[in-house]
Amino acid sequence: MADVQNMTTGRKNQDFDLDVDYRGEEHINLVFTLGRENFGVDVNMVREIVRVPSFITRVPNAPMYIRGVINLRGTIVPVFDMQMKIGMVNSPLTDEARIIVLAVSDVTFGIIVNSVREVRTIYDTQLEPATKLSSAMDKRYVLWVAKPSDDRLILLLDVSSLFELDYILQEENE
DSSP states (O other): OOHHHHHHHHHHHHHHHHHHHHHHOEEEEEEETTTEEEEEEEGGEEEEEEOOOOBBBBOTTTTTEEEEEEEEETTTEEEEHHHHHTOOOOOOTTTOEEEEEEEEETTTEEEEEEEEEEEEEEEEEEEGGGOOSSSHHHHHHHEEEOOTTTOOOOEEHHHHHHHHHHHHHHHHHH
């Protein structure tokens, strides 16, 4: 009897392994909204999520998509307006708006989003190349389009490209 249980248990584990292999690698993303669209960033880049303060200090001569800087527990953090950066119509901030603080290659910054929805696991089989997008948004900012099982689309952003972080880091090292 024990041998039959072991065989059954082993079979279930084998089926699970096959299922994981079929779905491919998993990618864990923080999903947020801009306007009525869903976007995602790799959760490993996310340091924290904070409410949008009543006052963001504007930086003179900064590009329009840079909202300014905030003091986050003694650290000055630049804050970017995501809607403006990717060319969306800017909508007023509500109580659900948040700043997602990201860290990429030792650069820490915040992005303003309309709301934070969830942390979601997305598998390789749910991803399509961004080249299939037919939108006004610059496709170089989008790594993948995720199609989870709930019939909505999530645009997975290339944060480094979006904010030209490689260029910024190169300037710092010169």
